[in-house]
Amino acid sequence: MNEITNEEKFLKENFKDYYSKNFVDSINDINKREFGYGVFKRKIANRNMYFESATKMNSFLRDFVPLFFSYSNSYYSFPDKTPMINKGWLKSDLIYEFDADDFSEDLIVINDIQWFSKVDIDLAKKQVFNLLNFIENDFNFSLDGLKINFSGKAGYHVHLRNNEIQNLSKPARIELVDYLTGNGISYNSLGYDIDDNFFCSTRKGNWIKRINLGIKEFFKKDIKEISKITTLSKPKIKLILESKEKYYSNLDKGLLFKVDDNKSKNKIFWKNVLDKVVNENSSKIDRQTSIDINKIIRLPSTLHGDTGFIAKELTIDSLKDFNPYIDAVVFDKTNVKVFVQKAPKFSLNHLEFGPYENETVVVPKFAAIFLIGKGAKLV
Amino acid sequence: MENLLFGQKFPFSNIAKEKLKTFNIMIDDVDEQVIKKAALMILKANSNQKYFFEMVNPSEELLKVEIMSFTVAKILISLIKTPNIKEKFCDMVRKDTFEILENTEHRKDVCINLSNDLGIKFELVDDNYFFVKIKILDFLDIYFKDEESKLINKSTEEGFVYLSINDFARFLSEKAYKKVFDSLPLPKETIPKKFLQYAKSIDDQLGVIQQKRFDERLVGKVYSDLFPPCINDLYTQQAQGKKLSHVARLTLASFLYQIGMNKTEMLVLFSKSPDYDEKIAKYQIDKVFEKELSAPGCRKIADYGLKVKECDKCKYKHPVQWYISNLRIKNRIKNNNVE
Numbered sequence: 001m002n003e004i005t006n007e008e009k010f011l012k013e014n015f016k017d018y019y020s021k022n023f024v025d026s027i028n029d030i031n032k033r034e035f036g037y038g039v040f041k042r043k044i045a046n047r048n049m050y051f052e053s054a055t056k057m058n059s060f061l062r063d064f065v066p067l068f069f070s071y072s073n074s075y076y077s078f079p080d081k082t083p084m085i086n087k088g089w090l091k092s093d094l095i096y097e098f099d100a101d102d103f104s105e106d107l108i109v110i111n112d113i114q115w116f117s118k119v120d121i122d123l124a125k126k127q128v129f130n131l132l133n134f135i136e137n138d139f140n141f142s143l144d145g146l147k148i149n150f151s152g153k154a155g156y157h158v159h160l161r162n163n164e165i166q167n168l169s170k171p172a173r174i175e176l177v178d179y180l181t182g183n184g185i186s187y188n189s190l191g192y193d194i195d196d197n198f199f200c201s202t203r204k205g206n207w208i209k210r211i212n213l214g215i216k217e218f219f220k221k222d223i224k225e226i227s228k229i230t231t232l233s234k235p236k237i238k239l240i241l242e243s244k245e246k247y248y249s250n251l252d253k254g255l256l257f258k259v260d261d262n263k264s265k266n267k268i269f270w271k272n273v274l275d276k277v278v279n280e281n282s283s284k285i286d287r288q289t290s291i292d293i294n295k296i297i298r299l300p301s302t303l304h305g306d307t308g309f310i311a312k313e314l315t316i317d318s319l320k321d322f323n324p325y326i327d328a329v330v331f332d333k334t335n336v337k338v339f340v341q342k343a344p345k346f347s348l349n350h351l352e353f354g355p356y357e358n359e360t361v362v363v364p365k366f367a368a369i370f371l372i373g374k375g376a377k378l379v
Numbered sequence: 380m381e382n383l384l385f386g387q388k389f390p391f392s393n394i395a396k397e398k399l400k401t402f403n404i405m406i407d408d409v410d411e412q413v414i415k416k417a418a419l420m421i422l423k424a425n426s427n428q429k430y431f432f433e434m435v436n437p438s439e440e441l442l443k444v445e446i447m448s449f450t451v452a453k454i455l456i457s458l459i460k461t462p463n464i465k466e467k468f469c470d471m472v473r474k475d476t477f478e479i480l481e482n483t484e485h486r487k488d489v490c491i492n493l494s495n496d497l498g499i500k501f502e503l504v505d506d507n508y509f510f511v512k513i514k515i516l517d518f519l520d521i522y523f524k525d526e527e528s529k530l531i532n533k534s535t536e537e538g539f540v541y542l543s544i545n546d547f548a549r550f551l552s553e554k555a556y557k558k559v560f561d562s563l564p565l566p567k568e569t570i571p572k573k574f575l576q577y578a579k580s581i582d583d584q585l586g587v588i589q590q591k592r593f594d595e596r597l598v599g600k601v602y603s604d605l606f607p608p609c610i611n612d613l614y615t616q617q618a619q620g621k622k623l624s625h626v627a628r629l630t631l632a633s634f635l636y637q638i639g640m641n642k643t644e645m646l647v648l649f650s651k652s653p654d655y656d657e658k659i660a661k662y663q664i665d666k667v668f669e670k671e672l673s674a675p676g677c678r679k680i681a682d683y684g685l686k687v688k689e690c691d692k693c694k695y696k697h698p699v700q701w702y703i704s705n706l707r708i709k710n711r712i713k714n715n716n717v718e
Contacts, residue, residue, distance in 0.1 A: 139515055140538025164516055172519035174682050175530040182531065184681070189532035191508075203508055204541050205534030287684045288624070 007372045008040035012065045014369060015303050018330060019061040025054045026149075026300035026313060028161065032075040032090065036296045038068030038305060047296055050080035067305025070296035073159070075166075084294055091166035094173065095297060096131055096180075097289040098124040099155035110342050113374050116154040118325055118347075124155045128319060131158055131283050134180055138206045141165060143316075150324050152304025152311035157297060170293060177290045182207075182282035187274055194270040196263070198256040214277030216248060230272045232259055303330070308369030326350060329366045336368035337361070337379040343371060383442040385492070388431070388479050390449030391472060391559050392496045399446055407571045409451055416448035417455055418581055424471040425464060425585055431475035451574075457564035458578035461585040465563050473524055473556035480548035490547050497554050504541060511547050512539040521553035522560065526678070528553055601640045605709060607701035608689035609680050610634050620651040626683045628652075632667045634674035637699050642668060674698050 004012075027033065035057070036047030047070075051057035061069065072079070073095045077088030101107060104120040128148060135141050145161035168176075178184050187194055190208055191201030200215070201208045219226065219241060227234045236259060240247060247257045259269050289295055298304065298311045309328035329349045340356040347353070348367050360379050363371065372378070386395030423430045456468050476493075483489045487510065494501060501511040518540040521528065528549055534541040542550060606614055613631040617623055623631070628649070635645055642664055649660045666672075676697045680686055695701045 137537065138535050168516075168519060169522070171521075171523045175519060175523055179530045179535070184526075184529050184531055186529075186532045189527070189529075190534070203534050204506070204536060206536045207531070208534060209536075288626075291682070 005040065006378045007376075008067070010378055011040065011067055011305060011308070011369060011372060014308070014331060014365065015067065015305075016062060016065045018303060019058065019065065022301075023054070023058055024061060024299065024301045026302075027071060029075055030054050030057055032077075032079060034072035034074070034076060034079040034087065034296060035299075036070045037064070037066030038070075040067055040305065043068045043305075044070065044296065048080050048082050050078075061302070067303075069299050069302040071299045072294070072296050074293050089293070092168075092293040094160040094165050094168065094176070095289055095295075096158045096160075096283075097151070097155060097286040097297070098127040098131075098157075098284065099151070099286055100124045101154060102286065103127070103284050108344050110344065111375070114154070115344050115346065115374070118323060121154055121324055125319060125322070127284050128156045128158060131180065131285065132316065134206075134283060135160070138179070139176075146316075147300070148314045148316065148319055149298075149300040150309070150312045150314065150322065150328055151298055152302070152309045152328070153307050156314075156319075157300075157311075170291060173291045173293070177285065177287055179207075180283035180285055181287065182278040185278055187271075192256075192270075192274065194256065194267055194274065198258060198266060198270065200251050200254050200256050202254040210281045211274060211277050212251065214281055215251060215273060218273055218277055219244060219247075229276050230259075230269050232269055236260075304373075306373040308366060308373060331364075331366040331369055333364040333366070335362050336365050338363065338368050338371050338376040339379050340371055340376045343374065343376075380439065383439060383446070384437075387437070387442045387445045388483075389476065389493055389496070389555070390446050391555055391562075392493065394496055395446050395449070398443075399450060402443055402447065404447065406450075406454070407573065409447055413444055413447045413451055414577055416444060417451035418577070420448060420452040420471070421455060421459070421464065421468060421581055422584070424468040425461070425588065427467065427470070429475050429478060430471055431479060453559070453563060454565060454570050454574050455578050455581060457567065457570065458574060459582050459585070461582055464585065465560065469556045469560040469563075470524060472559050473552045476555040477525075477548055477552035480551060481545070486548070487544060490544065490551060493551050494547075497551065497558065499551070499554060501547075506541070508543055509534070509541040510544040512541050513550070514538060515540055518550065521550065521557050524553060524556055525549060601635065601638055601644070602702075602706065602709065605702050605705040606634075607693060607695065607698045608687050609677075609685055609693075610674075610698050610702075612687045613685065614648075617648055617651060620653060622653050627685055628663075629667075629672070630675055630680060630683065630685060632664060633672040634698055634702075636667050636672060637674050638702055 031050070031052045033050075034047060035049040035051060036044050037049070039045045051060065060066075074087075074092040075090040077090060079087060081087050100116050100120040100123055101114055103123055104116070106117075107120055108115040108117070135146070136143070141160060142162050142164070145159075145163075145165070147159040147161065149157050149159070151157055185207075187201075190205065190211075191199070191203045192211075193199040200212060221229075223234050223237050223241065226232070226237050230237070240257070240259065250257050256270055258266050260266055289297065300311050300313045302311055303309070304311060307328075308331055309324060310330050312322070312324075312328050314322055325346075325348050337360060339358075339360045340354075341358060343354045343356045345352065345354040348370060349364070351364070351367070353361075353363060353367055368376070368378075382394050382398055386392060386398045389395060420430050452468065456465055480486065480490055480493070490510075499513070500517060501513050504510060504512050515530075515535065515538050518530065518533070523529065528546075530540065533546065603611070603614060610631065613623060613627050617628070617631060632645060632649070635648075645664050645667075646657075646660060649655065649664070650657070652660070674697070675683070677686075677690065677693070677695065680698070681690070693701065695704070
């Protein structure tokens, strides 16, 4: 058996203290869910666990003190049985996950460790609001069973727990994901003609509205970017932009303007424009999480072993101003001495830290735990 | 007569079921002709062919035989052990239904009748293009066997999916698939014993066909330069020791198995995984061989998120098709060079 390190011991002591003072009661039907836990640097070390009540689950959190704790979006008759087929699947919540590392372009990575800024995580937040737009305006799903939580590290999870949704089959879940991400879109099927006559769709439908509006927005980009996306020369784009209003009125009449006498060049141009518009308007959800009904995912209101942050439950309103680097911090300011190999400048709980390089520093406990999650050692 | 015709076209419908009751024939007493037709239906399904044919002035007796054959086919499908026959049978029903709805006279009325029979809720839409609108959750209650049924390519707003008459016909065909699929297998205890021998005989026939196909499984050298782009991407990542997801590994392993890679070579390839554990890897490779796993088709590969950009240019529906096709070209070139 591996010997427990000082760092893991330190994290466990503090997590134990947290779980002793806070009762986690963030999900329904605990006795029908599968649970799993992780240890230091290993998010899922064991799964297929079952708790008959919230009280038993909290006893486990206090006594065993997992550094990561996950639950299934599915409900089972026998959550602890293996293999999966013996669990007796009953239904599944719909979960959409947004992770900043999926779309952050300026992410700082030092020695393979990701350092997310608030800006990075806000990109994930923006995606949650984009998803809510789809849920409300396209699907018209009831928001009664909607729960949002911070993942505890660099993303957000949106859980839909309405009865009507829980029985969706896997193919139906795939269709929803494809709808949200624009995967498999056929412009022709939606009423666009970018092959011969260059028509814009005038049919009903929210994706069509998004695309038609997106086309106009697209031509607000600067010439250089438009040229790069469409591969059309800058002078030609300049000409289009000079007569933008005329072209826009054609779009409203259902006509896509021609940029060249050559049909295939027009086709390429419009394919590139529409692809870009769809990409910009689509939801950047984590595909696997959304279609996998056997996945286990962070339990809201538990702690994340990589950061020490709480996977905080949020409402649509509280999400707007939520800052994980302030609002998800749960540990106190007791001074702790740690050795940091390398860390960039970062902000936590209104305080600035770093940059550090091969140095021993005294920092508040919440920052020490955060740094330990990124490889710092206790001194 | 009208209901009989409807029942023959849509043998999975409630109208067909009701008609069947009026025939007053015990399932034990169905004659040879019905069983032969049922067997034909299954063989057609196995070869991905359609079954339905438009009859000119059919007799009442002939229509009865057709309706009964469908029920007997379902009984036989429930007993047959050939893998995927249930899926193939349901797919035949789906394709037949769509073809009937596409070509029938008074198309809108027939669609509405079938929709009512299947208990589908819809609202007619006053629109030049769309015929009906359906609640999204009702629309999602199909298995999306047809690429054309994809939600992303339907006009959707405020919880409703708008369908043209053509889309509606497609949706009803998918519903037919689901209805038959969900009804199978029939409880074995309700099936008379005499059907066992028929099922065995069909199983044997299908087995011979299957064996022929299995023999086509390639053996010998594996040419990685002939891999389709999606598989090539996984293969390259694996060979470079990058960490692949479980589903990606399974896709790659089942493809390599199908094209004839042996266990040892496969183990060498998977030993490059950063989380390699010989015991687990061996177990999983053994499972692939034991279950004779086939690689997923392109659609599933896309669903798994393993599609790559170059896939858009690919004309095949299955990665093995790409490989075989390119292998044939390679062999042709090689043979020509030898000559």
